[in-house]
Amino acid sequence: MKKNALLLSSTCFAVLFAAPAFAQEANTTGGPVAETTANADTASTDEGSIVVTGSRISRPNIAAAAPITSVTSESIRAQAAVNIEEVLNRIPMIAPDSQQNYQDSDGRQRIKLRNLGFERTLVLVDGKRLGTQNGLDANMIPTSLIKRVDVLTGGASAVYGSDAIAGVVNFILDDNFEGIQLNGNYNFYAHENKPTIVSETARQYGFAQPRTGSAFDGGRVDLSLTAGTKLFDDRFHVSGYVNYRKADLVPYSARETSSCELQQTVKDGPLSCTVSTYTPNGYISPRIPGTPGTGGLPGTAPQYVNNPDGTRTFLPYSDAYAANPFDGLAFQRENERWNAGGFASFEISDAVEVYANAMWFRDESTNPYPARVLSSTAYAPGTTPYTINCNNPFMSAAQAQIVCGAAAGTGGTVPIEVRARFDNVPAINDSYLNQGVRVSGGLRGDFAQGWSYDVGGVYSYNKMDTTWGRPDFNRVNNALNVVNNNGTISCVNDVANGCVPFDPFSSNSAVNNTALFNYLTEGNFGTSTTENRLYNVIATVQGDLGTYGIQSPWAEEGVAIAIGAEFREDQLEGYADPIWRARNGGTDQSLSQHVWEGNVELQVPIAQHKPFADLLQVNGAYRLSKYSSNPDTFSTWKAEALWAPIPDITFRGSINRAQRAPTVVEAFQGSNISYNRIVPSFGDFCAPTVTFTTGANGQQVPVYGSPIASREVCAATGLADSLYGSQTLLCPTDIGCTTRSGGFTVDPETAYTKTFGLILKPRFLPGLVVSVDRFMIDLDDSIGYNDYSYFSNGCLATGSAFFCDAFVRNPDGTLTSNPTGNPATGYIRQGTTNYYKSKSHGWDFQGQYALPLGGAGRLDFDFSGSLTTLAGGQDSPALPEKNCVGYYGGAGCGQLIPKWSHNLRGTYTTQDRFFSASLNWRHLGPLTNVTNSGDPTLGWTQAGERATFNRIEAFDYFDLALSFRVNDGFSFRIAANNILDKTPPLFPNSYNVGSLSRTNTINSRYDSLGRQIAFGTTINF
Structure with a gap:
């Protein structure tokens, strides 16, 4: 017996502290979280209903047959998270995404489980949909009100309907709050700028460098006020919140790692920087008709820059005079967000409780780009150059001879290519205004012995305005056509609209020239708008059939059943103003799609607390769906089983047939014929x-x-x-x-998802819970867009x-x-269309251990890791299956998935809970460039193998959080993430490796801005 106990103990610790795996954030204030792994991640409010993730049956203490990872509110505070994406990026099953550090972001935060795409992850709030897949923004959820986040991996379509291919992320909010609470969080970056391969390369081009030494920037504030009360003998509850967030801009130029975009145009060749002809010196390329090399004739037109010495002479253009095109882009995007909402419930009787909640948000963010006089080729049709008058008073005689030839000094005009960069004027911003509302409510209660109902729904509305502009082509021509009137240089045309003369023949003429910038851009910012609406009605009746004797003779609980019906309609409206249409084309859209569904779910305990069967249970669910965009009817199902021969050991397994219907956009693209x-x-x-x-x-x-x-x-x-x-x-x-x-x-795409796992809760080690789960997600008939070249090639x-x-x-x-x-x-x-297959296979590891220290307090350990064994798929029956795990780069491996990653957090809490200290270790496994994979299916060739930038080594980050609970009404926190200020891995051509970032690293995967310091407080009144 002792030998077996020792073996079991050794196994538990080996799994708990096994090397690399990745990322659950756990309870950091000392409360055990073991139950969230072993039991169904249920939570109940003080007096409210139970919230279960993965089931419509609200039976307390039900065991979970599929693995669920939970993040607690205490953990969110320890991370000093301002928005939910920072929390999600550290959960092992979720592919990291960093919209706040992505220069092309539209400001919305979506979630991608198992690297299978945003559209294959279903996001819920208290068990109901957050919104449409096209318009979802998870950052509308206030972090201060999150009780926990449940991540259920694997298919869940039989329970929740379409989109739960990779799994479900369920945000459980505190809807039972009483009192007044103020939460404040401020964080910033404290990074040490030091030379890197990027700054060394950028220096060769004369590009500006950040100041060496400490950089304090990127301030972010998160303030929330929550208030709630109960009335009428606690039968009526109402609460509300308001949340304000603001983030400061951190430009590329603020970090030595992004002082230019690194390029390596030849394998293993020298490094270079991306350069731009849009220089403050001004770029000129004459287009003299009849001269070879200009005006569209064969040859190369001459290229010049204005002499920086101000002598109004030209110098041949070269990289020595080039500009850095990306120095002003956003490494951290500037944004401002308001969230507000409320919860209300009124228990009229046991049979009727009315409940409702509402969430509203408004978020405005920008992506700055350098202000420039654009090339004429940037305008449709792209073949009409600018024109310049040959007696232009800004031209010197020497310049006029080069630009106009024999026509120099005359009133004639010639075509010309002009480019220039404004400095010290407002940036040309892509601006995004996201706003929306989500309202959920319904009736619930008991209507007979053992039976209850919940009839409710969700209305969600999201609107995104995208505003973008540029200098007007005609106004550039107006500003170039100038004359000297008695010593005053003025425009010939468009004087009534305030035309400002443009001097393209002198260095730095556009610098500080706000008047010219305003004239060229005024009235030329167009707006495109997309509106998404979700109408969702759900009716569920559930019953405990054990009340009527329908139960196994070996079980203590009866069969539980839930029967449901659901209606969903997704709508999308897309339109734009005339300026946007003139610049970008396109047509307005009005799209919609709806579905009717019915489902049934069963939980059948077969044996409980019997020899060799402390628990034996099977679960099942079936859903039938009919979409308006498809003539066929589709079905999904799940089958689950749990067996605990003794209380210490539980075996679990599940298989799901999950589906994702096309979004309204995909359905329209599939059905709408165009040539x-x-x-x-x-x-x-x-x-x-x-x-x-x-x-x-x-x-x-x-x-x-x-x-x-x-x-x-x-x-x-x-x-x-x-x-x-x-x-x-x-x-x-x-x-x-x-x-x-x-x-x-x-057609809907179909996934067969399978999980098999083991949970250990040894009684001789109270407080220890370990789970190991194997997951296999196989997606068939995946929905995607392919152009003719895909089929032709x-x-x-x-x-x-x-x-x-x-x-x-x-x-x-x-x-x-x-x-x-x-x-x-x-x-x-x-x-x-529907084409072929995607796959995601691997292992998940979780472990929690609560160690009491008597009067000295307690220690809590939380470990979560993931071993991914397959991530890829097969593009057609004729092509081989590819596996991208552990690789980056190339055309087919944008997932950037290390084989191993993990989080291990240890927390010490004093006996009186006055003080707690939490240290978190994040490990990210290595990645190899596909060029060195040795796998032809990933594009490897022997000739293509690289000797440089062929591997990213493993990375380890350490985060420290200190919390002080002064009294019941006041606590404050100090945290430092990436306390060692590790420089992220750097490599050239980063935009092409799947991260779509020009910062020479993978922003979503690594802490690319350096050490983050945070201060937070919670005040209860």
Whole structure:
């Protein structure tokens, strides 16, 4: 017996402190969280209803058959989190996302479980949907009101409906608050700037560098006020909150790691910086008609910059005069957000309780870009240059000769290319205004012995205004066309609108020139708006059939059942003002999709507290769905089992058939038919290849060769053998071949998710809970967009019908058609469809241990880790399966998933709970560039292997939090995240590795801004 106990104890500790795995944040104030791993992550308010994640059956103390990770409110405070994304980024199952450190962000925060995409994670608030998949913004949830966050991985569509492919993130809010509470949190970065490979490279270009030494910036504030009370013998409860957040801008130029965008254009070659011709010195490229190399004729037009010495002479353009195009971009985005809301409930009787809650938010953020006089090629059609008058008073005689040639000094005009960068004027911002409201409510109560009901719903509305502008093309031309009137230089045209003369022939003429900037940009900022609405009605009746004797003879509890019906409608409205449409094109949209669903769920305890069966239970659920965008009916289901032979050990397993229906946008893209012309350079690969030779009269004569594709491949596209290589197959040189998007029904994608696990709660070690779970998510018929090249290249490479069926030829074999009349043939298919497979497999590890220290207090340890063994998929039946775990870079591995990552937090709390100290260790496993993967399916070739920047080593971060509970009414906290101020891994071409960041690292994965210091307080009145 002692030998077995020792073996079990050793196993528990080995799993608990096993090396790398990643990221649950746990209770940091000493309260045990073991139950959240072992039991169903249930929570009840002081007197309110029980909230269960993963089930519609609200039975207390039910064991969880699927692994659930929980983050407590105490942990959120210890992390000094200002917004929810910072909390989520440290949960092992969630792919990190950092919208606050992403320069192209639209300001919304979405959640991506298991790296399977934002659209495959269902986000709930107290068991009900937060909003639509297209308009979701998780940052509308106030961190100060979160009691815990439950992360259920694996499919849950049978319980919650569409979108729960990868799992569910359920935010449990404190809706039973009493009193008045003020929470405040302020944090900033305290980073030590020191030389890196980035700053060393940037210095070679003369780019400005941040000051060496300590940098204190990036201040963020989070203030919230919550108040609540109970009336009428505590039967009526009402509470409300208001939350304010603000973050300061940290530009790229503030960090030595982002002082330029590193490039390595040749494998293992020298490093360089991305440079721009938009320099404060001013860029000039003459376009003299009739001169070779200008005006569109063959050759290269001359390129100049204004001499920085102010002599109004030109110097040949080179990188020595180039500018840094990204120094002003946002490393931390400036934003301001208001959240507000309230909760109310009134218990009329046991049979009727009315409940409601509302959440409102308004968030405004910007992505700054340097203000510039843009190239004429930036405007449609891109072939019309600016013009300059040859007697322009800003030109010196020498400059006029270069720009105008023989016309110098005359009143004639010539085309010209002009570029310039404004400095010390407002940035050209992409501005995003996100606002919305979510209202949820209903009736619930008991209506018979053992039976209860909950009838309620959600209305969610999100609106995003995107505003973007640039200098007006005509106003640039107006500002260039100037004359000297008695010593005053003024515009010839548009004087009534305040035209400001532009001097492009002198260095720094645009610097500090706010008047010119305002004239060029006034009235040229357009706005595009997207509105998303969710209407969701849910009715659930649940019963304990044990009340009627329906139970196993070996169980103490009866069979529990829940029966539900649900209606959801998603709506999307998209529109824009005339300025936006003129600049960016597009059309207004009004889209909608609805679904009717019915579901049933069972929990069947078979044996409880019996020999070799302390618990034996099976669960099941089934849901039937009918979408308005599809003529078919679809079903999902789950089957679960738990077996605890003794209280110390529980085995669990589940299998789910989960589905995700297309969003309203995807459904529209799939069904709406549109035609486009492929660029004329594209040719049918079954047509003869064409080269040209010079004939006797000097004309170009075509020479026809063999087709690129084989006869077998062309036959797979439906081409008759007699037409193979026929010149009639050549796409017209003026319009090209035809593509067709839409006209197809997009079916829901289906995932089979399986989890099998073990929970250990040894009685001889009270306070210890360890769980190990194997997860396997296999997604079929995934929904996605593929253009014609996906099918064309795939068909050419494999000859598979999966790709080649996208060729719909005319009877004569051609691929060109007239869109008028919706032709049935003569195109290559593209667009949003169901294509093939994605997979995510791995192991999750969790462990908690609460160690009492007698009168000295207590120690709490919390460990959460993840070993990912497969993350990738298969793009078609003809292509091999690829596995991106542990790799980054390349076209197919944007997931950036280390094999191992973990979080281990230890917390000491004094006996009187006056003081607690928490140290957290975050480990991120190494990543290897796909070029060195040795795997051809990831694009590896022996010739492509790199000797430099081929690996990111493992990273370890340490976070420290100190908390002081002065009394019941006042506590304060001090925290430091990344206390060692570790510099993130740096590598060139970072924008291409899946992070879409120009900061030379992976912002979402690593602490890229350095050490973060935080101060927080909670005051109860």
